[in-house]
Amino acid sequence: MNVADLEEMSRPLIQKGFHLTNNADDAEVILINTCTVRQHAEDKAISFIGNLKAWKKENPQRILIVAGCAAERTKDSLQRRFPFIDLVAGAKSIENFTQLINEALKEKFSWINDNQGAWDSPDFNLPPATDNPTPGLSHPGLGYVTTMRGCNYSCAYCIVPSVRGRELYRSAIAIINDSKNHVKQGAKEIMLLGQTVNSYKNPVASCELRVASQNKNVTIQSVIPAPGLRQGQVAAEIQPHRNLDPRLRVDDEGRGQKPIEDFSDLLQAVANVPGVRRLRFMSPHPHYFSGKLIETMASAPVVCEHLHLPLQSGSDRILKSMRRNYTTKEYRSIIKNLRSAMPGISLTTDIVAGFPGETEDDFKASLDIVEELEFNFAYCFKFSLREGTEAAGMEEQISEEIIKKRHARLLEIVEKTGKQKARAMLGQKMEVLWETPMEGKSRNFYNVSLSRDQRAEPGSVSWVSIDAVKNRKLLGRLMS
Numbered sequence: 001m002n003v004a005d006l007e008e009m010s011r012p013l014i015q016k017g018f019h020l021t022n023n024a025d026d027a028e029v030i031l032i033n034t035c036t037v038r039q040h041a042e043d044k045a046i047s048f049i050g051n052l053k054a055w056k057k058e059n060p061q062r063i064l065i066v067a068g069c070a071a072e073r074t075k076d077s078l079q080r081r082f083p084f085i086d087l088v089a090g091a092k093s094i095e096n097f098t099q100l101i102n103e104a105l106k107e108k109f110s111w112i113n114d115n116q117g118a119w120d121s122p123d124f125n126l127p128p129a130t131d132n133p134t135p136g137l138s139h140p141g142l143g144y145v146t147t148m149r150g151c152n153y154s155c156a157y158c159i160v161p162s163v164r165g166r167e168l169y170r171s172a173i174a175i176i177n178d179s180k181n182h183v184k185q186g187a188k189e190i191m192l193l194g195q196t197v198n199s200y201k202n203p204v205a206s207c208e209l210r211v212a213s214q215n216k217n218v219t220i221q222s223v224i225p226a227p228g229l230r231q232g233q234v235a236a237e238i239q240p241h242r243n244l245d246p247r248l249r250v251d252d253e254g255r256g257q258k259p260i261e262d263f264s265d266l267l268q269a270v271a272n273v274p275g276v277r278r279l280r281f282m283s284p285h286p287h288y289f290s291g292k293l294i295e296t297m298a299s300a301p302v303v304c305e306h307l308h309l310p311l312q313s314g315s316d317r318i319l320k321s322m323r324r325n326y327t328t329k330e331y332r333s334i335i336k337n338l339r340s341a342m343p344g345i346s347l348t349t350d351i352v353a354g355f356p357g358e359t360e361d362d363f364k365a366s367l368d369i370v371e372e373l374e375f376n377f378a379y380c381f382k383f384s385l386r387e388g389t390e391a392a393g394m395e396e397q398i399s400e401e402i403i404k405k406r407h408a409r410l411l412e413i414v415e416k417t418g419k420q421k422a423r424a425m426l427g428q429k430m431e432v433l434w435e436t437p438m439e440g441k442s443r444n445f446y447n448v449s450l451s452r453d454q455r456a457e458p459g460s461v462s463w464v465s466i467d468a469v470k471n472r473k474l475l476g477r478l479m480s
């Protein structure tokens with residue numbers, strides 16, 4: 001998600017005529033996107049900013065912009081510690097990001113004017129993907145599409161809601177248009193992004209339902225793709241248009257008959273966009289994983305046979321204390337239904353070791369469920385205390401030594417299962433989307449490397465046969 005955010009934040013700069021460079025000495029502007037989920041990521045960003053003091057001193061006309069979640073959390077101290085930063089734009093300022101950038105740039109670059117890079121977007125003030133390629137951040141075959149921002153949850157260990165705010169959804173039409181634009185630019189795969197992506201609700205549909213049920217003035221929050229209606233209108237003005245049917249009905253051209261209300265509808269609509277060959281989404285929350293979503297995934301051939309579904313703990317007591325809002329029974333049921341609807345689907349998850357109050361029995365329950373559900377891979381985290389979260393104030397913090405040992409025990413099981421699963425891929429034929437001339441991703445989310453004598457075009461898709469497996473990495477040969 002950070003790469004997608006950085007792509008979005010870079011667009012106004014690219015629209016104004018700036019080019020990407022890998023060399024800080026050549027750069028006139030440096031934009032740093034920070035993450036605050038883990039202390040380590042925040043520390044790295046702070047250290048990087050400190051190192052840019054000399055870069056800025058060498059040429060004070062240069063512009064340094066620090067954005068993202070850590071910028072939101074620490075903006076006062078950042079400005080105090082590093083007065084040479086030109087602009088601190090926290091995650092909650094993303095909606096005004098273009099204006100903020102304009103102000104910061106105009107002071108140093110007199111040729112910049114307000115209209116350069118302006119766009120007319122109804123959602124988060126994001127520029128549409130058209131005409132704004134951001135080369136170099138992700139590979140050409142992949143298009144990230146943001147569906148929502150923020151999170152309505154309050155998981156006890158997580159800082160995200162306090163730095164990103166509550167959920168805000170983009171309209172389905174903007175998401176579909178962004179997907180089309182990525183395809184036009186050569187994307188074969190679309191990745192739909194959101195903190196809890198499957199809690200998505202089309203704001204246009206819900207807005208119009210409110211209008212229909214309450215019949216009083218309600219401001220329209222999003223652009224409605226029907227003649228005569230625009231952002232900012234109130235319900236009273238909409239009455240003459242009622243014969244258009246007040247529910248938003250969108251097909252892949254922004255018209256049609258199928259209402260898009262929830263994430264399953266959205267997934268289906270993006271799957272229908274001509275040219276989308278592969279479709280993924282990240283990160284779903286188990287609480288919103290409906291049977292309808294499973295059916296949609298299984299019935300849309302472009303949806304990839306992989307799902308990352310965070311579990312976090314195998315103990316119901318700890319899940320409750322984490323405020324995750326699902327039980328292990330519910331999680332198991334989702335996995336069972338998914339495997340039955342999409343046999344062979346590869347599954348990955350997140351697990352935390354050492355959450356406050358985690359007993360040996362709780363931890364054993366995590367080990368057991370990871371072994372039982374046979375994930376293709378699990379990202380194992382040591383519990384990391386973040387100031388400002390509920391977990392930071394909990395009694396019964398677990399010692400670092402115990403956390404380290406539990407994490408190692410978890411990794412052992414995950415690695416063992418992961419290797420077995422990877423070995424089962426030997427001899428299979430897979431479709432790979434190439435990120436570099438020799439590295440790519442299979443539909444079931446394995447990294448695939450080509451043998452030394454073969455090359456592929458980054459951004460293209462080809463079939464390989466898996467000839468060897470090294471740990472969890474697959475080695476393939478191009479099939480003619």
Ligand code: SF4
Nearest residue numbers: 151153155158160195
């Ligand atoms: S669902 Fe929980 S872990 Fe995920 S972003 Fe929201 S609060 Fe954080």
